[in-house]
Amino acid sequence: MLLIKNARLFTMTQGILEKASLLIEDGKITAIGEKIKTPKGCTVLDAEGKTVTPGLIEACGRPGLHEETVGAIGADEDETTEKIGAYLKALDGILPNDVSFQDALEGGVTTVNVCPGTSAIIAGQSAVIHTAGSNIIDRMVLKEPFGLFVNLVGGGNPRQGFRDRSDMVAKLVNELQKAKDFIAKREKALKEGKDAPEAGYRLAPMVDVIEGKLPLIMQVVYLHDIQNALELAEEWGFRLILQRVSEGYFCVENLVKAKVPLMVGPILMNRRGLFQTTSHKTPGVLSKAGLQFALSTEHPNTGIDHLVTTAAIANREGMSEEEALKAITLYPAQILGLDDQIGSLEVGKRADLVLWSGHPFETLTKVETVLIDGVSVYERRS
Amino acid sequence: MKRFAITAETIYTVDKAGVLKNGIILIENDKITAVAPQMTLPSDVELIDFGRVSLMPGMVEAHSHLIAHDWNYDEDAYESNGSGGSLGKACSPDVDYYYHFDPRHRHLNDALAGGVTSANILPGSGKIITGTGFAAKMYGKTREELVIKRNTGVKIALGENPKRAVGSTGAIPTTRMGSAAVLRDALYKAQEYMKNKSKAEAEGKDFTLNLQLEPLLPLLRREIPGRIHAHRADDMITAMRIADEFNIIITLEHTTSGHLVAQEIAKRGIRCTLGPTMGSRSKQEVHAKGFLTALALEEAGVCFSLTTDASVLAIELIRLAGSLAHREGLSEEATLRALTINGAIVTGIEDRVGSLAVGKDADFAIYDGHPLSLRSNVLQTWVNGEKAWDRATWLEPWQKGF
Numbered sequence: 182m183l184l185i186k187n188a189r190l191f192t193m194t195q196g197i198l199e200k201a202s203l204l205i206e207d208g209k210i211t212a213i214g215e216k217i218k219t220p221k222g223c224t225v226l227d228a229e230g231k232t233v234t235p236g237l238i239e240a241c242g243r244p245g246l247h248e249e250t251v252g253a254i255g256a257d258e259d260e261t262t263e264k265i266g267a268y269l270k271a272l273d274g275i276l277p278n279d280v281s282f283q284d285a286l287e288g289g290v291t292t293v294n295v296c297p298g299t300s301a302i303i304a305g306q307s308a309v310i311h312t313a314g315s316n317i318i319d320r321m322v323l324k325e326p327f328g329l330f331v332n333l334v335g336g337g338n339p340r341q342g343f344r345d346r347s348d349m350v351a352k353l354v355n356e357l358q359k360a361k362d363f364i365a366k367r368e369k370a371l372k373e374g375k376d377a378p379e380a381g382y383r384l385a386p387m388v389d390v391i392e393g394k395l396p397l398i399m400q401v402v403y404l405h406d407i408q409n410a411l412e413l414a415e416e417w418g419f420r421l422i423l424q425r426v427s428e429g430y431f432c433v434e435n436l437v438k439a440k441v442p443l444m445v446g447p448i449l450m451n452r453r454g455l456f457q458t459t460s461h462k463t464p465g466v467l468s469k470a471g472l473q474f475a476l477s478t479e480h481p482n483t484g485i486d487h488l489v490t491t492a493a494i495a496n497r498e499g500m501s502e503e504e505a506l507k508a509i510t511l512y513p514a515q516i517l518g519l520d521d522q523i524g525s526l527e528v529g530k531r532a533d534l535v536l537w538s539g540h541p542f543e544t545l546t547k548v549e550t551v552l553i554d555g556v557s558v559y560e561r562r563s
Numbered sequence: 564m565k566r567f568a569i570t571a572e573t574i575y576t577v578d579k580a581g582v583l584k585n586g587i588i589l590i591e592n593d594k595i596t597a598v599a600p601q602m603t604l605p606s607d608v609e610l611i612d613f614g615r616v617s618l619m620p621g622m623v624e625a626h627s628h629l630i631a632h633d634w635n636y637d638e639d640a641y642e643s644n645g646s647g648g649s650l651g652k653a654c655s656p657d658v659d660y661y662y663h664f665d666p667r668h669r670h671l672n673d674a675l676a677g678g679v680t681s682a683n684i685l686p687g688s689g690k691i692i693t694g695t696g697f698a699a700k701m702y703g704k705t706r707e708e709l710v711i712k713r714n715t716g717v718k719i720a721l722g723e724n725p726k727r728a729v730g731s732t733g734a735i736p737t738t739r740m741g742s743a744a745v746l747r748d749a750l751y752k753a754q755e756y757m758k759n760k761s762k763a764e765a766e767g768k769d770f771t772l773n774l775q776l777e778p779l780l781p782l783l784r785r786e787i788p789g790r791i792h793a794h795r796a797d798d799m800i801t802a803m804r805i806a807d808e809f810n811i812i813i814t815l816e817h818t819t820s821g822h823l824v825a826q827e828i829a830k831r832g833i834r835c836t837l838g839p840t841m842g843s844r845s846k847q848e849v850h851a852k853g854f855l856t857a858l859a860l861e862e863a864g865v866c867f868s869l870t871t872d873a874s875v876l877a878i879e880l881i882r883l884a885g886s887l888a889h890r891e892g893l894s895e896e897a898t899l900r901a902l903t904i905n906g907a908i909v910t911g912i913e914d915r916v917g918s919l920a921v922g923k924d925a926d927f928a929i930y931d932g933h934p935l936s937l938r939s940n941v942l943q944t945w946v947n948g949e950k951a952w953d954r955a956t957w958l959e960p961w962q963k964g965f
Binding site: 546 | 843939
């Protein structure tokens with residue numbers, strides 16, 4: 182049992198509570214309020230002057246999958262030999278003690294959706310995991326698979342090995358059609374009282390996509406990539422999540438109308454290749470149009486420890502403070518379908534939280550303590 | 564002659580005058596002619612009062628590859644390192660990066676939008692010797708007007724990049740031994756060449772110029788530095804060893820492991836750039852990077868400037884690098900130096916830019932808060948006494964339409 186008292190709580194769902202307390206029991210938040218009696222035998226943490234937020238959630242990144250510093254021997258995000266890799270699983274390539282997870286904790290990130298890389302049209306299945314807790318990756322999992330990562334960017338790395346943008350779309354559509362054909366075959370068999378055929382591990386994820394069980398997380402950069410993705414989703418009826426959305430500023434109306442979840446970013450980037458049209462103002466433009474979305478570093482494009490920096494700069498460049506904070510907590514939780522567990526400070530949620538020395542967007546503020554399921558996984562060395 | 568004065572609530576001069584509250588800076592044409600806490604201005608001198616803002620020198624990015632990136636989406640001329648010649652595949656000192664310079668490029672506007680007014684623009688690190696760089700302002704009408712200094716140094720790279728880029732073609736170097744040897748070989752040849760040339764000139768004999776070796780002569784004469792890409796401490800020490808052997812001046816570029824050898828760098832008075840520090844550890848040689856390195860270099864007394872390696876990071880992120888170094892404990896004063904005057908010193912243009920002092924170019928930016936705050940915006944950027952960028956009227960490329 183742990184009682185955090187006198188803290189400023191950024192709850193994300195109930196506004197900001199000043200001088201409030203938060204009780205943690207068995208890894209869950211069990212009480213929040215101004216007057217909570219200290220239960221017997223409970224550890225008390227006086228957080229006078231400190232801020233508590235939910236643990237931050239990185240909607241799309243590759244910590245542990247793209248190992249830091251070692252280059253090719255630890256680069257496990259791109260199975261470059263396989264352009265149609267629906268059966269590949271990020272979970273199989275994540276190194277749980279990669280240094281990037283330490284970075285994540287230093288930046289207050291407790292959950293990440295680890296997505297395969299950008300070298301294939303269908304790159305593989307993502308896994309939502311905690312950023313600490315075990316040397317066994319399976320024990321860090323919150324949801325796996327969460328989505329199927331697809332690259333629809335008609336340039337740069339994703340385009341390698343394809344004739345052009347249309348070629349990429351054709352390959353994707355071909356897989357969707359195969360899944361659709363399989364479903365028809367299965368229905369026919371069942372109708373005729375025969376045994377249902379097996380989709381097999383290669384096609385099964387695509388069948389899940391057509392049946393709406395597995396969303397496609399589509400990486401899109403340019404205007405026509407975004408529009409292609411939206412039109413394909415409408416035509417084929419799959420659940421779509423747009424990732425990166427760099428040129429979203431060109432088609433705000435499309436995005437508002439389509440109501441698809443967005444993982445926006447990285448924005449703190451280079452000005453090369455695919456990132457040349459990236460703008461720090463994109464989150465502000467989308468937010469002002471009423472869109473609610475996740476901000477992302479797409480680690481390692483921006484370091485995962487700079488998720489909060491990303492939100493601070495998005496705030497400076499036009500996104501409200503409240504929306505910028507929700508974009509790294511509540512909204513990614515909703516997109517990942519985990520808002521019943523994480524993303525806000527509410528009774529019944531997992532006690533994944535961050536104790537900050539001040540407001541998360543202030544220059545000198547540091548992460549002091551990070552809890553995952555109520556257990557301290559990071560303490561800042563002073 | 565254009566003569567006017569400026570004032571602002573807080574002026575960070577990054578010079579002897581320190582931080583002035585509502586101080587006055589007098590500008591005549593493009594130069595600063597007076598900096599004072601108070602000043603009685605002649606009646607004909609207009610005073611521009613920027614009001615409740617911070618004003619600081621235009622930042623100087625001392626290590627960049629600006630402009631080499633084409634606006635066309637997939638074009639990336641960054642590793643534009645020349646094709647080699649008589650010195651082998653790993654050396655192209657005859658490549659002058661100046662010829663990449665497109666004065667209309669968006670990077671210039673990005674820089675101004677971020678409060679950066681000058682940059683040292685260098686070739687890449689895919690070879691042992693990749694060419695020579697130049698320093699430029701980020702605002703001006705013609706290319707000639709933009710350039711502050713041609714040939715700010717010979718770009719040299721140690722560490723893993725040339726091993727990978729050249730070694731993978733089957734040519735030397737594939738090892739750090741090979742990298743050092745290639746550098747020595749080029750410098751020996753240049754030394755011999757210099758001797759032969761002087762001898763021929765003295766004797767009035769004909770002499771055939773070697774255009775690959777010519778650019779190395781100012782390096783051997785200590786007129787320009789060798790700018791040596793070195794992330795790892797062992798690469799920095801190799802750079803120092805070779806610099807001693809040939810009695811050349813060097814700067815150390817990137818120095819992300821600089822905390823391990825800070826005393827050694829300080830002892831030799833070597834100037835450094837530090838960064839890029841944000842972003843992930845994309846390769847082994849950057850394994851130790853972190854903003855604590857800035858503290859170690861500062862403590863040892865090293866003159867270093869923060870760098871984005873633009874456009875490895877967008878150039879306007881240099882101020883963010885300052886904010887994050889400040890968060891880790893680098894003092895406000897040291898951080899501002901690392902963003903301004905130190906960049907000018909490292910580049911060798913400190914007589915022109917980097918601080919608000921008499922005789923310097925009137926290059927500055929104003930901010931609606933503390934310049935190191937994550938929440939403050941650049942409001943205006945001035946270059947050569949002219950307003951070069953204004954937040955109120957600026958449009959990003961995409962805001963102008965398709």
